[in-house]
Amino acid sequence: MALYSKYRPQDFQQLVGQDHIRTTLLNEVKVGALAHAYLFTGPRGTGKTTTARLIAKILNCTTRDENGDPCNTCEFCTDITESSLIDVIEIDAASNRGIDEIRDLKEKINFAPTRAKTKTYIIDEVHMLTKEAFNALLKTLEEPPEAVYFILCTTEIHKIPDTIISRCQRFDFKRIPVRTLMTRLNFIAQKEGIEAEDTALEMIARHVEGGMRDAIGLLDQLSMEGKLRTEDVQMHLGITSHKTIEDFLDVLEKQDLTKALRMIEEVHNEGYDLGTFLREILASLREKMMQAIQNNSDPHIWLEMITRFEEARAMLRTTVIPQLPLEIAAIKICHAQGGNGAAITNAKTATVTTKSTEKKVIPKEPEIIEATSKAQNEEEKTAKKLKDEIQHEKVDANIAENWKRVLEHVEPPSLRRSLTDAKVTEEPNGELTLSFRSNFHKNKVDSNEGRMKIDKVIQHIFGRKVIYMCVLDTTLPTTTAKQEKPKAEEPAEALHSEESVKSGAGNLLDQAMEMFGE
Ligand SMILES: [Zn+2]
Missing domain, CATH: 3.30.300.180 (DnaA, N-terminal domain)
Incomplete structure (x- = not known):
């Protein structure tokens, strides 16, 4: 059995990273006010279908506990866990765009549930439905039979007609934070007797962009003989080591172009994915920027680099030479010497003195801009000084x-x-x-x-x-x-x-x- 299925949350206490949704839903259960139609939206693997199944359990469980959580022992709970309850109908709209399923739904919607108290339709990837299917669905959502409940799940809310959205109670599932993912992975690894290196778990957690399903899937896939090793994760995900990233940024900071270009070539030759490399660079730069702000020092140099690498990322999609965007970014950063570069180097050591009397807080965005424009003002001042000096010189005749x-x-x-x-x-x-x-x-x-x-x-x-x-x-x-x-x-x-x-x-x-x- 795949680890993901084995550790799929079976009650709300186990649901991780979506506290706002858990609280609201359990409150609705307590006052008996569950909606007839829910719309769950959010990135893949963040718990939408899992939560939909939990609602199906709550609706049918014979002995819910005082929190409102299902018992997981009655026949309905166990059947839903095993996906064998006939009155919980899961439709994958991505296959055949749901044409047959919605037709079937229309025909049978008014029949009473076969065994359970209610009939629950869980429609996954609902944005894939055809226009006709949406229209049919809309009709049933307008006047749902008493015992029928709908839970619509989607990763692409913008493709759902407003008429559908307005008839559902909507929940936005968030990306699960890295720390939360790591805690869960650690828990599973311990239960399974997998010796997992912390850095390996962190790499997985950072890679999946907030998706629990992918995270557990990778833990499952990459553990070998009871071990999850950093090296294997690194190889599989095409992640360059943290040290390489730090070294690369260090070289750029020193504006050593020759070395920077050589490093790009090396990373490429070793078969690492440059898109992933870029993403890690940006993540690292963002951390440095945040740190600079927290320490009341000027984040200008990091802002500049982030801009360059964001340009590179946009270019990476269309270029025929994968190294080229990174090389251009490196050249631009290193060539910022003199004119703009001097400002960068100065800004790096300077602290934001105007704020020094205030308590150290993370400035909001306008203040970051203020810091940047401060550096630009310095440049302007130098230029003006220069201008004043030259003004009095003789006009060059030729x-x-x-x-x-x-x-x-x-x-x-x-x-x-x-x-x-x-x-x-x-x-x-x-x-x-x-x-x-x-x-x-x-x-x-x-x-x-x-x-x-x-x-x-x-x-x-x-x-x-x-x-x-x-x-x-x-x-x-x-x-x-x-x-x-x-x-x-x-x-x-x-x-x-x-x-x-x-x-x-x-x-x-x-x-x-x-x-x-x-
Ligand atoms: Zn139960």
Whole structure:
């Protein structure tokens, strides 16, 4: 017998992780106010069908205890445990979309129960029903016969018609917390005489995303000769060790790109699933972020990394090279050096001083944003200081000539193309205004990464810093950029049309080109 069936809760005391539902239901039993139709929604394996069966027991048990729990010894209780009570009808709407079953239901709904006090219909995956089946169901829900009860279960509530939802009492099943899952797994392991390593149990509990059924299933499947070993769980789930994750984040924090890229390659070569790897990275980063907030230190560096890896996760679904999204994320994080990177490094050591007099509490979301924008303010201040210093310098007479040389030296070519899009005007104070006709090119130049690279070249050519402002000017003639562009790059430019930019293709192409130097 599978461990999951063996340890399926047979009364409400054993039901784990859904306390709010247990309390409400047992109260309804006490006052004799059970509804005729329930709708259970929530992630897979969180106890929906189990609870449905418990309700069926409560409805039919001959000797309920004082809490309202079923006795589990009377003939109805034992038959329901064994799924052999004819008056409890379980329908799986996923098979054949429930067409035959609902027709059958319509025909027999008015017949009295065969043996038990009531007839209970448990419809699993109810969102799979056809429109016709839903309509038939709706009719019976509007006027259910006295002895008939419905429990509808679904993982996808948004697919259930409102007319159905409004006629049911709805319960939302929650993902079961990792700690709760571990306690239950530990209990079962002890009962079964399985020697389970704590880290192995934790890996399972984290992997199943709150589903008890999957958790117990994995414990069952991965225990060998009375042992559950971390190594086996790790191999089976494709989980990289916690240490690898920590090492990887450590390398990124130190902005050691070469090492980071090598680690990605290693993880990939060892056959680990990079999607799982990414998920673990994000989980670990989230913990670090929360910890930073609790310690009143700035979570900015972790926020930045989370953003990059979330981008990677989105890209992972469509990429043909599984390592590529991770590599791009690593490059972006490590290249945040200088411009944005300096802010990150500073922010890491700085504490949020404005809050230091208050009690240490976990700030709510707006405060996290406040912390981030604080770091940005620091950047702005530095920029302003720089601006003031330069303002008094003499205006460079041959700025136009020098700008051409800047264009020649800016790398990579994709950034050069974007910069070429700009019309350069010199302001009386010596600052430059770069007017772009395309928002795409403006954003590329005006990004932290773009500015960092351009500033380097400007410093080299002009021998000093030059302040420039990027503006969008759609009234510019479209020929401006093309005239100045080297002929050889014309075909690639075609890919930068507004359309490809909208679809995101331009962006991806740029990222790829930056990586491989075209
Ligand atoms: Zn009973």
